[in-house]
Structures are given as structure tokens and as C-alpha cells.
Amino acid sequence: MTEAANSDDKYTLRSLGRALDVLQALGSASGMGMSVGEVADAIGVSRSTAFSLLQTLVARGFVSDNRLGGARLYRLGLALVHLGDQAAAGLGITQIATPVLQQLTDTTQLTSRLAVLDDGYAVAISRVDAPGPFRMSGSLGRRELPHCSAVGKSLMMRLPEEKIMAILTRLGMPRRTEQTITSQAELIADLRLAAVRGYAFDNEEDNVGVICIGAAIYDRTGEAAAALSVTTMKLGRSEDDMHQLGFVVRSYADRISQLLGGPAHAALEPVA
Amino acid sequence: MTEAANSDDKYTLRSLGRALDVLQALGSASGMGMSVGEVADAIGVSRSTAFSLLQTLVARGFVSDNRLGGARLYRLGLALVHLGDQAAAGLGITQIATPVLQQLTDTTQLTSRLAVLDDGYAVAISRVDAPGPFRMSGSLGRRELPHCSAVGKSLMMRLPEEKIMAILTRLGMPRRTEQTITSQAELIADLRLAAVRGYAFDNEEDNVGVICIGAAIYDRTGEAAAALSVTTMKLGRSEDDMHQLGFVVRSYADRISQLLGGPAHAALEPVA
């Protein structure tokens, strides 16, 4: 009579699931790391169980530990850096697009990101930070809601309406700021407009004061394989500025599409 | 009476260890991914066991699967991108140093990398690719032998001799190219020279035709907390060029040291 508060399907392994919980708990831990007890509490197991999990993870480099006197603090290990890099590189598009991201950042002086659709979410897989000490980079690999992000909109904008609605219904459209679009009809109108332009805006819809401009990358099949975006402060950007950036972003996206053998924006049929 | 071909300590979990094997196998898989059977063979378990492991990993996003007809190919998932990014960001130094890496790449037009010492190995935790289509980036998070890398040498160059020898003895000094330094005495002489200069070379010692120039970053304690390097082709670079790059790299490393509150190269005592 297990509680079974967690397990989903029938062929899942408990200890492994808990180990993944440990990794995610350590990932969202702030500061120096977590102790065995904190990990145990975070994932709801006994200290000895947490200890075993951590021992195994440490032995393989997935977690690293710093001894501070009698205490021991655990944090994510460098083996994960390697796997994360391999996971991103395995997508292929990363390899091709990242040099172009570099150029986009060089010409715009803005942070640029590359993202793909994963289970409906927008997930950034590569990033080139703007020069200067502006920490606006945003983490890689995090699942972001597509209705309030420029890359999310870019990835969805040419999808058939029923697929868009399915995603939005499944993930919801929570309000993140005053500007967030929270109605499906309104968002679809916004997406159709973006589709004809070839670039999408996040106009302070996710974070106040921050805007993003995104465009889609198309592969041989004509599907949106990825999207890229630049991020900047709203602060004194006119609407003209945003459209001008839209042209630039779209042209770099087209460049990547061509590298993939896919169509540029101008070559696409109007969306159904 | 277990075979125990794998397990190290006594508090390690078998299924978890196998799952980590799966991830590493998928990481080094080329192409589209691996099937259940390939995974099973790679880690030495039955297909049903591999299936359970993969099910659990897929459910959590650590592995993603692409169905191709009746076949199913597994690859590393995007959750790992997130964890890897968090693991690198958790080091703190990454956050501080990466903008400076950007500047270093901007001024030199070369790929730059940031690395730390992990268990004696040099491990890159951040990277800024050179502009242009030159694919010379080198993977993140991979454990690299320190005796034939510029960052490895930079990290070791001010260590006491017995610690250097301990690392070299433990990891070995395999020959990678004609130029690789394979004797401890010779390498220590090279390191001491690098320590007085403040920058270290990898002069085709790891890959033929490729050179790196590295320098160390010091924290408040005066220990080398990290190292950075630029990578370029040997092709027609004079010795003067390399020293000039050495000055540049060292000055950027010093800049990061100062951000950390540590001493610049010029402020350090001669190494014992």
C-alpha cells in the first residue's frame, strides 16, 4: 500500500525517480548547496535513503560535494554540464544556428537565444549573451510557456488553429504581467499577424520592461524547427525600432533556414 | 554473489547507476539516437530492464524519444540542458567570467573557454565561440587531461610540486601528439616558466595544428579558482604572436580576478 503520490506509469523505477528529484531539487537550490537532511526533506525520503542516492550520484560526478568541517554540502556536478552540452548539440540545429546567433548578437548588441518546441513548451537550447555586464541571459533548458514568449509565438504562429488551441488549453495561459494575452482568440489573432510579418513580439508579456523579438526557422519539411529571438529593454524603444529589429531577426532566421535547406519566410504560403 | 563489475562503494544504488550509464551511453551515441536493444547491450542489461530505465527517464524529460514507425529512438532530453546550465551557473564564477569571455572573444576573434579543476582534470564550464563558421568549440563539461591543455597548465602552474606530481601520477601523461610533454620533470619546468609569465601554452600538445593560450583566475584566497584560454590554429603564428596573445589573455584573467577580489598575476609572490 504505497502512497504513490509520485509515480506515473507502471514501468517506472522508484529509486531512479527519486534520484531525478534530487537533481532537480539541487538545481533549484540557491547558494552553496544542500545538506543530506535538506535533500531528504525536499524529496520526502529518510536521510539514509537520500544519503544512498547522493552517494551514487557523487560517485559518478552527477553531484559534487563540498565538505565544510563536519557538514557536507551537495550541488550539481560537472558531469551534468557535459550531458547538457551533448543534449543540446545532439539536436543538430544548435551546431548550425549558434554561429549565426553570434552574428545576430554582434550586429544588434543584444542577447539572442535559440529555442525549440518541446511538448508544447518553448525551450531555449542555445544562447549568446550581449556584451556588457547586463545579466539578462535567462536560463537554458527551462520550459517556458509559449503564449508569452517571442520564441513560443514564433514556433506556433504557422500551426493550424486546432493545434494551437490544444497547446494553449493544455498548458493554460496564466497572466504574467499586465500585457500578457490571456484569451485564446486574442492570441491566435496576434499569431496570425506575426505569421504574415514573419516575426513575433513579446511586448512586456512575460516580464515588465523586457521585450523580445522572435522569428521562426524552417527545415526541409517547411515546419518550424526552431525559433530565435533577441531580448532587450522596452525603455524608449519605439514601435518602429521593434519592427526594424523584427526585420533583422527574421533575416537571420531565414539565413539559418537556408542552411537547413528550408524555405525563407518570403517563400512560404500564407497560413491557412 | 553479485558480479559487481560496476559498483564502487557499498551505499550505491544499482538501478540508479544503470540509469546514469544509460545517460552516458546516449551522450556518446552518434546520429539519431539509440534503440532499446542498443541501450540494453551498451550497459549490459536485459531489454526489459533497459526499457524500464528509459521509461522513467522519458517520463521526466531526461531522455526524449522519437518514434519512427515501429521503431523508437532515444536521445538525451532537454531537462539535461537545464540541469547542465544550472550546474555551470551554480559555480558562480561562470556568471562573473562569461561576459569577460565575450569581450576576450570580441577583441581576439578567437574561441575562448573557462575551465575549473575537478578531481585533477580540467573541465570547461563556459565557452564563447569565435565568429565565423569555424567549428572549433570543443565540448563543455568533458574531463580533459591537464598536462596537455592550456587551462590545465594554468590551473596547476602555481600548485606545490608534490600536488602537481600527485595529479600527474594519478591521471597519467599519455602522449596525444608529437609535442605532448610526457615527463613529469619536463612538465614541471614548463609550468614554472608559465607561472612566472602568467600564461601557459598548449603548443600542439593535444591536437596537431591547434594551439591554446591560457591564464589563471585567482580568488580571495590566492588560489587558482579557474582558468581561461583562447584556441587558434598554429598555422603561421609566430612565437611573438603567441606571447602577445598571452599578454591579452592574462590581462582578461586579471580582470576577472579583480572582480572576485583576488590578486592579479603581477601581485603574486614568486611560486615556491
Added chain:
DNA sequence: TCGATGTATTCTGCTATACCGAACACAGTT
């Protein structure tokens, strides 16, 4: 110096669980 207190680590036994082998389902192929 010596407890007191909070950790981490080790031990122990029970039982659920993860494992394997084998059976089944499903596609693509000849």
C-alpha cells in the same frame, strides 16, 4: 576539558521492488 547538540554515516531486517526470461504485439519485408 568536557559535555551537549546538531550533523553525517553505518547498521539491520523486512518487504516491496527491480530484475530477468519468456510471452505477446506490432511493423516492415520478402
Added chain:
DNA sequence: AACTGTGTTCGGTATAGCAGAATACATCGA
């Protein structure tokens, strides 16, 4: 349509993983 190579499910069993208790260790305070 049978064949062949997959992926997926099932069932029984040994064992591996779990929790709780006992121990070791360190830091802090008196």
C-alpha cells in the same frame, strides 16, 4: 501472408532499497 526484427508486457523471485535506530564525528558552549 508468413517471416523477422523490433518494442512492449507479464510473472515469479531474489535482492536491493527502504526506514528507523544506532553510531561516529564536529562544532559550539560552559
